[in-house]
Amino acid sequence: MLDLKNSGNHRRSPLSGKSAQPAQLTFRSTLAVSFLASVGNINVIKRVLAGPMSGLIVVFARAVTAVRAIWPESGPPQGQNIYFANHSSHGDFILVWAVLPPWMRVRTRPVAAAEYWLKSKLNRFIGCDVFNAVLIERDREKRTRDPIEEMSGALDAGSSLILFPEGTRNETEARLLPFKSGLYNLAKARPTIDLVPVWIDNLNRVMPKGEFLPIPLICTVSFGDALHVGPDETREAFTARAEAALLALSPKQEGTSQ
Amino acid sequence: MSAAASDLILLLIGVGGVLVFASTIGFILQRRLSPDGSNAVIENLNARINAWWVMVILIGLAFIAGRIGVVVLFAFCSFAALREFITLTNTRRADHWALAAAFFVVLPVQYYLIAIEWYGLYSIFIPVYAFLFMPILATLRGDTERFLIRIAEVQWALMICVFCASHVPALLSLDIAGYEGRNVLLIAFLIIVVQLSDVLQYVWGKLFGKTKIAPRLSPSKTVEGFVGGVASATLIGASLWWITPFTPLQAGLLAFVIAIMGFFGGLVMSAIKRDRGVKDWGYLIGGHGGLIDRLDSVVFSAPVFFHIVRFWWSAT
Incomplete structure (x- = not known):
């Protein structure tokens, strides 16, 4: 005979024993229904996976690099900030992220290149769902949206940003590439927000360009005192000041260069 | 309870007693001399004593877990030590595969050999085989810049952090008459x-x-x-x-x-x-x-x- 309460695939299974409580059964079927429904909705799965995934990535980054934050004498930065960092590896913002306290981490979004993070489904999942990156289009000719507007919008929504003002990964012997104008333009657009220099040290040795296996080496992330752009400060003057503030955080080169 | 277990418990109680004593002294010193945490020597002393608690508890747990526990604990110690050591060396991009091999092949193999008690191989694996094959791996990228320094540093790191450190758990494989277990x-x-x-x-x-x-x-x-x-x-x-x-x-x-x-x-x-x-x-x-x-x-x-x-x- 057909049991109307437990219709379809939720019919009592012979394995569940003869005296399964109705309450338990209902609970199970609700779970099953929501599971089946969510399979149809990939976004729900993504959202469910994104949290543990970001936790896993941070644990992995810590296991490999034993990353340690070096705060300025004034203590760890508070509230909303624009962190600007040197860029030598795809893992850079993960390390900045990993050393931030969890309540700051959830409100901190990396600024990243759209063409890289939209390249494949996996990249998109990691970039958009896990890291909640602010994706900007680097190609001036082809872009449809203004990066400064994108970043300002994220700041207005209350997020902090991690920005790499060199614009691309530094694969040269120089410690820092000349900054692009983005940091200055953003600072001009939202002049009250603290600009915090962040030096990421050693990650380029952990995972040099073109390698997929990270080497465990100890990394540090040094935070400096916040800067602001002056009302009449020129782009050249501000950029020189910001570059100097960042370079001042880099440890002295001990024996690693000839 | 076996004699070994009761001796071990007695020993752990003794070490625990020493630590309780040290922590008490540290606490009194802090109350007397550094109530606001301003005396760096006292703060460092107490940080050291606290770290000792953690280390003793970890080693104690490994001992209770037995041979595998001890081997795994020291494998992780070797990993962390090797990471510290290599961080301070002059490696170049061309060493990437050699370094990956050091961490992900040489280290686990050495501790596996310790775990299966193959004395004949674990006592020569790094001094002979890693010694020969790591530089071979380093030559594959064709970078000769400071080559001897680079390979010597990696070999030294492996000898100190993996080979020598692995002789602690290797003590478990010794067969001493009347001292079994x-x-x-x-x-x-x-x-x-x-x-x-x-x-x-x-x-x-x-x-x-x-x-x-x-x-x-x-x-x-x-x-x-x-x-x-x-x-x-x-x-x-x-x-x-x-x-x-x-x-x-x-x-x-x-x-x-x-x-x-x-x-x-x-x-x-x-x-x-x-x-x-x-x-x-x-x-x-x-x-x-x-x-x-x-x-x-x-x-x-x-x-x-x-x-x-x-x-x-x-x-x-």
């Missing part, structure tokens, strides 16, 4: 003697130290600290004869050898730190610095202790 106590003996020797050298040096013993290598080490520390560690070793297969005299002699090797190990590793312009190997252990700062004396004494015991006491 108690080998874990040999590890306890080694670690207690070498660490207490370090601590007592520091204490004697702080109390009576006047004459620097190696001013250029390690300015804090003094002749008085060295003599007092090694002598008291020897006495403590002799008084621990009941957990070992040795007579009190033999235990004292072995403790003396362990303490001496530990002292010189500390000097060598300190020379490397000075060469690299760093004060500590890392920051893993609060108040102590890096793992190598704590492990330096163990890695130098472990192989020597292992071979002495193997030659004169072991049946195999």
